[in-house]
Amino acid sequence: MIEFLVVLLIGLIFCIPGVMLAFVLLKGVELANWEKGLLGIIFGFLLNPALSLLEFVAFGALLNSQLVLLNAGILFSLALGALIYQKQVSEATLRAVLSLGEKPEETLGRNWPAFVVLLIMVFAFFARFATSWSPYFFEFDPIYYTHVTGYLVKQGYVPLYDDDAYYPVKKFHRVPPLMHYMTGSWYVLYKDFLGQSYSKEMLLLTAQVYPPLLAALMCFLAYIFLRDEYDKWIAILGAAFFALMPQLIQKMAAGVAEQQPFGIFTALAIFVLYALAYGKKSFRIALLAGLAVFAAVLGSAQFVWPLLVVSAYIMLQTLLDFFRNSLDSKAIVINAIVAAGALLGNAVLALYQANPPAVYFWPGSILFIVVATVPGLILYLSTFKLKISKGIAFGGLLGIMLVLAVVTPLGERFYGYINYGSVYAKPQSPLMMTVQEENPTYEGMFASSFGELFNPKPLLAILAVIVAVSAFAVSFTKNKVVSVAVIVFALVLTALNRYVAEAISLVFSWFNLSGIMSLDIMLYFLAATVSVVVYFHYSEKREYLLVLFILIIFPIAYVGLNKLKYMVHLSFALSLAAAFILGETMKLLIRLNNSFKITSERSAKLVSLSFILLIGFIVVGAQATKVLPMMEGLKGTRITSDWIDAFGWMQKNIGKNGRVLSWWDYGHWTTFFGESHTVLDPGNFYWEYDLETAHAFVDGTLGDLYFTMKNHNATHVLVDSELVPKWGALTYLAGVCYKNISARISEPTCPEKPGIEDWRKGAGASDYEREHYFEYMYVSQQECPKRISPVRLSTMVSSFWRQDMPLYCVTQPQNQAGELLLISQECVEDMSKPYCKWPYKITSGKEKEIDYNMSYLVPIGTGAFLNLNPQLGFIGKKSKLLDSAFARLYFLEDLPGFELVYRSPQNGQVKIFKYVGNAAKQSS
Known part of the structure; x- marks a missing residue:
């Protein structure tokens, strides 16, 4: 009971100042009080750790429970003072906010969406938390990120480098820190309130609360994203899609406490708050959007894709507004606020990571959003202030951009980003060819990952067609030629995508950009984009979200279909796409009724909504059947007892005075659970070492293995049974290794010429591999x-x-x-x-x-x-398999220079050998 009360107290310490500040900042904004409150909870969880981070960067302040409480006091005092200044602290205000004096049925009738959304949020949290909350959940990357948080709570800061891995070089630890400051702040309060000593298991369990929590809050963000554009019921369905999507359950489960859930959450927060700010032309919401961007840059490397989407939206929307004579100064200021959040976040991150001053405000990763805001300012000043004609202003802008592209490095960077974006979902090194998450997705996994009704290609094709039909309906009475052309264009690209893709890819290959059209998804994107432009041009109402939805859904889907690693992003896009389809279909049915006068407008809205809700509830029911199997799968995802026993042995017998050579998968486990140094880890910052190790395990001589041990100051070798099913990957990497494979690091033990000449052909295609396979x-x-x-x-x-x-x-x-x-x-x-x-x-x-x-x-x-x-x-x-070091060590337990010192007692899954040949020098 006491632990529950402490958890509740910690939640209040973070949430109360955030909620108060939300009511300060959002005063006068058309949002329900419960919506402001939940936005306040979101930023309450972000503001306190952000303040701790800024204090470390500025003053070197170390994280501890006293600092967290001090920051909570600062935020509370600022919020209270602002509320008093705004005259929001009064009995009447509190009664209105808390619905005091109302009958329960009145409160429920007025706020029924809040209760439904809260139920969805509770379910989303439960589905991700109940069966995966365990310190021994089987994952690799989350263990490292908890290891980084461990530095923070034990030392008060994260070291820039240490010798955990990659000896003789150092391991860099200053990854984007905000998530670590957030979970670390929770843990130091929990530990000190209960008077406990440091426990890595308890730290893991604390960190594992955050992915399900953010997943629940994502359901709320999806609701407010869709509510204004469509209907409260459509928004509720959208929230349910996010809660029930199998891939989002799996990748935001408690055990997956890495940075990716934080990045996905902040991406949605950016889209939602930017859309609200732009649609309502609200500087107050824009400040929250800027804060979301700031948090995204400081929270994970995932910030790049939402900023690219927002940058593309700014550019496209600026042009659409410009040619409709609706470009205004508020939109420009909102865009500038969002760009400022990115710049400030980048500057803080650069200072935290001790980067040179040159990158503080000239970062390649946020270059797009900075550049995207400038054309709007130029066009606005030239046409509305200087009274220059639109044609001359637009021509001048193109001229300036062309000159900058040719004369400055901007053009080369822009081209590089476009080309990289087209192939970035494909393996770029031999190592990436062997990582499962780097493989492309395939049809057989769609049903279990997304649900039977969320097959990506048909769903996205339907979306493109619906947008085209909407554009046809809006433009038909104003320009029949354009309306017919847009529907024909969309149908050709969706129905004949294979043939069109081949023709376009041929043209794009002349510019080395053929990867862009390698999937029919990009043709759907092209059809939807053209349709949106026509729709926006002829529509009397400016529907800003329509443009943003298209830019979010299709590019993300393209990347997600290319690589397993980004399937969670694809599920994000599909959840939005499904709600978007329902919303646009309802609007289309109402619009068609208005054109053909079938029934009254009120009846049309009722019938359309009923029809859409029927479809929506069928989809929700189908998705709900996937939840229990997914939870059961999470329940069985645990590290085996063999490994847990091995961790304990490493702590006692190796520790920080030794270094373990194993395959890279187990590096994070070795450093965190085993509290020992490792040669490799899943970060793979020096992939050349992976190839060197593969060569030593597969076909290297005994001298090669000795060299690898001494070169990396390794004292022990760890082998396990899971390397047998992974043996094809090791064999492939050993085969592609040769001395000069990398300009960065030479591999002297690898041969002059590789056993596999072309690594891009992938594994399993060479005689070399057949000679070494089990x-x-x-x-x-x-x-x-x-x-x-x-x-x-x-x-x-x-x-x-x-x-x-x-x-x-x-x-x-x-x-x-x-x-x-x-x-x-x-x-x-x-x-x-x-x-x-x-x-x-x-x-x-x-x-x-x-x-x-x-x-x-x-x-x-x-x-x-x-x-x-x-x-x-x-x-x-x-x-040649019997000559391999791995076969000799794991199966025969006999290799000169190595002594078996540990065999896991349960199943013999893990074996550790001490290097005794040519006495290995101890790690310092």
Whole structure:
């Protein structure tokens, strides 16, 4: 009970000043009190840690509970003073805000959306928290980010560099800090209020509260994003889509306490607050939008994509307003406030990361939003202040931009961003070819990730067509040629996208930009953009959100469809797209009724809303069926007991005086749970070291492994059973490694020429890899042909299956040894060929003597074996697997210079060897 009261107190310490400041800043803004309150809660969670960060950057103030409480007092005092100054502190005001004196049914009737949205938020939090809140949730990156927060709460600051990983170089730790200051502030209050000592498990559990919390608040942001443009019911459906989207449940679950959830949340906050500020022409909301941008830049590297979207919107909307004679000074000031938030955030981040002063206000990553705000100012001043004609003003602007593009580095940067954006979702190095999240998405995963009704391509095609039909309906009475042209254009691009894409890609390839049209999603985007421009031009009402929605949904979907890593962004876009489709369909039905006078306007609105709600509730019901399976999946996502035991052993026996060489996946676990140094980690800042390690494990000589151990000051080697299914990746990386693969770091142990000449072809396409692969063998139900053996024998099928499928007849083992008889046309004709009859032995792994003319089969399950020495004679090759350091260490537990010092007692999954050959120098 006491812990719950402490958590509640911490929430009040952060939220009360934020809510008070929200009522100060949003005074007079057309938002319901409960909406202002929830916006205040959002910024309450951001303002206190932002203040702590600024105090560290400016004065070197260390984070502790006293500083957090001081900042809460400062914010509370400022808010109270401002409320008093605004005369908002009075009995009448409090009664109005808290609905005192109203009957409950009156309060419910007036604020029913608040209760529905709060229920959705509670459900969103529960679905992400209930089954994934665990210190041993199986993830890699969240462990590192909690490790960074650990520095903050133990030392009061995060070191710039240390030797946790990548020796002989240093590891950089000053990642965007705001999320760490937020969760770190929660933890220091919790720890000190309860009088506890530091606990990394409790720190993990504290940090894991934040992703579900922000996911719940995202549902509220989705509601206010959609409410003004459409209807409260459409907005509620949109909030429900965010709450129920399977991929958003998985990637914003408690155990995924990395920076990505923070980045996704701040992205939505930027879009929502900027749209509200622009639509209402409110400087007060613009300040919140600027603060959201500030938080995004300081919170994660994810800030780039929302700023690119907003920059594109500013440019496009500026031109649309300019040619409609509706460009005004308020819009320019709002854009400037948002750009200022980006500049200020970048300056603080540069100071925090000790970057040179030159990058404080000249950052490449926020260049777009700075440049995007300038044309509006130029066009406004030239046409409305200097009274220059629109044609001359626009021509002059184009001339200035052209000169800047040619004479200054801006043009090269702009071109680089466009080209990078077109291919940025594709692997750019050999290492990225082996990372699962770098692979493209595929149709088979859409149903489980998004739901059956959220298939990306059909959904986005429908969206593009609906926008085109809306543009047709708006423009038909004013310009029939344009209205017909836009609908034909959209239908051609959506229905014939394959052929159009091939033609456009050919043209774009001349400019090295062919990647832009590599997906039909970009054709849908083109169709929707043209339709929106026509819609906006002929519509009597300025519908700003329509433009912004299109710029949010399609580019994000393009990236998400290219890479698994960005599927969560795709789910973000699809949640918005579904609500957008429902809202636009309802508006289209009403508009068609107004044109053809089918029924009264009131009846049309009622029927249209009823129809849309029916569809919306069907979609919500379908999405709801995905929640329990997703929660069950999260429940089973835990680090195994073998690893937990290994962490404890590392703490006691290795610690900070040693360094562990393992595959990069386990680096964060080693440094945080094992409290030991590592050679590699999932940050992969020096991917050359990954290739060097792969080479040492797969095909390097013993001397190569010794060199790697000494070069990286490693004292131990850790190998585990999961490297077997990952072996294809290691083999591929070992094959592409050669001495001069990188201009940054030379790899002296790798050969002069790589075993795999073209790494872009991906894994599994070379003879080199076949010579180093494990062979999986499975007992088959097929009968052994009598022409191979007159005696009835069982058969086994090999993972080396191709059209000339290796199928073996297997003699019964005598003293665990027998023969594998290869079934092939050649062997039927002549069984005397060496590869047609091959001895095998069933082994647990450890062998005193190795016979290279025998296969060693390790049982890995019922009727399944792993062959440590495959026979490759049928393709004219010889296996080199038994010579690999990994096979020698993990399976044979015997490699000169290394001593087995730990084997996990539960399943033997993890094994650690001490380097004793050529005495490794201890880490300092």
